[in-house]
Amino acid sequence: MESDYSFEPDEPRTHWPMTASKRGDAIERVFREEGAAIWRALVGATGDMDVASEARAEAFAQALARGDAITNPAAWIWTASFRIAKGMLRDRILGPPLGPPDPTHLPEPVRDLVDALASLPPKQRFAIVMHDYADRTTDEIAQALGCSRATVHVHLSAGRRRLRPLLQGDLHA
Helix, strand or coil: CCCCCCCCCCCCHHHCCCCHHHHHHHHHHHHHHHHHHHHHHHHHHHCCHHHHHHHHHHHHHHHHHHHHHCCCHHHHHHHHHHHHHHHHHHHHHHCCCCCCCCHHHCCHHHHHHHHHHHCCCHHHHHHHHHHHHCCCCHHHHHHHHCCCHHHHHHHHHHHHHHHHHHHHHHHCC
């Protein structure tokens, strides 16, 4: 039976809502182009490679499940990855304390940076990694951390002040 309805778009095809295929392509493109950077940022922020891997995977899975509700997949996945990692770390508070990542898996400069970041309080670490490495705005960081933009600026300033002497020693060695 032939349909009584025909549909001709008034707008170019690029303005239509994303199909599942295009949505999956956009998320796949974010994974290919930014997936490794997201993982490295999460390792730097959490000091735990397993948390980084799990949080990144969960963020991509949730992005696929949310579909058209996400207008900017890259920004959403970055923010979701950090929120998921934050929740995973919070859940581990009752467990054994987290140690530094296995040093055999990280090159020395990265290990030094991860060790320096691990010395920071968690919110300062998240703010610095998201702003200075992931290139996220203070508004996005505030949303991810559940605080005000001014508080993000305080975390960035205090964290950088603490990191400076730790990392400058490596530069002058």
